[in-house]
Amino acid sequence: MRLSERLLEIARLVPKGSSVADVGTDHALLPIYLIKEGIARKVIAIEVRPAPWRRAMESVAQAGLSDFIDVRLGDGFGPLKVGEVDVAIIAGLGGETIWSIMEKAPEIAGSLEALILQPMKNVHRLRKALFENSFEITEERVVLSGERYFEILVAKKGTSRSFDEEDLMIGPVLKGRRTPEVLEYIKRRLDRLDGRIKELEGRDSENARRAKESMLREMELLKVVLKKWSAFRP
Ligand SMILES: C[S@@+](CC[C@H](N)C(=O)[O-])C[C@H]1O[C@@H](n2cnc3c(N)ncnc32)[C@H](O)[C@@H]1O
Incomplete structure (x- = not known):
């Protein structure tokens, strides 16, 4: 199945050879793509609702990738241990939900090499929470997928810094990117x-x-x- 431009752009941001958690995996399309394309070496796909979790397990088994993709049922980072993955993706949820997932598991969120975050709304609120909690935004992308533009942020625990309204509403990386x-x-x-x-x-x-x-x-x-x-x- 062909991935949307939104999911393809997220996949492009995953460092090659990394181990990845995909929180809110739904259909497990992204984990399957990351393994098939040789981008990730292993993926832990997490889903909170039993019906999509079962569907994700079936899709992974059908693709013959059960040795590489571990589909776990649970809330946010709940089913994950510190050190199990290098990178986490949280995509397709609201900015506030994304932050609440990170906030509930600071030891996991703070241990990751990168968090790839794709909020559907309230991007400015997510940026504010990241800045206020000493996460650095290291990369930002906009991608046109179908009729709609989506923003994707890459964050990592760092040091605290000052920020202004432009940083929140446009983004610290995007405001300097006149493409x-x-x-x-x-x-x-x-x-x-x-x-x-x-x-x-x-x-x-x-x-x-x-x-x-x-x-x-x-x-x-x-x-x-x-x-x-x-x-x-x-
Ligand atoms: C709109 S789908 C996005 C699927 C995929 N990540 C994407 O971007 O295409 C959101 C999925 O996240 C799941 N979800 C919502 N909150 C979650 C949480 N706290 N932990 C794990 N999964 C969650 C939902 O059940 C749903 O399957």
Whole structure:
């Protein structure tokens, strides 16, 4: 089965020869790909719901990869011991859920060479939690998969550093990466925010007012970055 561009980009970030945990594996598509392509030497695939866990086990057995992929039932890093893997992937969950998985097992999260994180929403909240807990963001990517852009972060326990709103809303790596893809992504984000603000017009509840305010601030920050980039001609 062909992997989505989102999962392929995650696979590209996995260091060759590493042992990997895939938390929230669902169908185990990514672990199967990582082993078949010779990227990972072993994968521990973790799933909290029994039905997908059973399906993942069946897919791994059908692919003949049960010696390389260990499918475990459990919550987050719960079924994992310190030192069992070098890298963890947590993809396809909300930013706050990703952080709650890391927060529940600091000894595991802190021991990994890399955490490859792909939040579906609340990326800024995930970045804030990472910064506040001395995780460094070493790499960030945006990938267009189907109709939608996704952000992928690579983090590792490091030292504490200061951060600002740009670091949270755009990202410490992305804000310095003026590639056509990142530019297009920022423009799409601006269009989407503009559309959502227009939808809120005429609604004067406290919630609507707060949402509008935070979206306007996000737009302002995105425009500042675009302006800085347009002033910089390499
Ligand atoms: C939307 S799927 C994403 C699947 C795959 N990681 C991807 O990115 O395509 C999320 C999966 O994570 C599982 N999940 C959610 N919370 C989890 C947790 N705390 N521990 C393990 N699995 C979890 C869900 O049951 C679901 O199968």
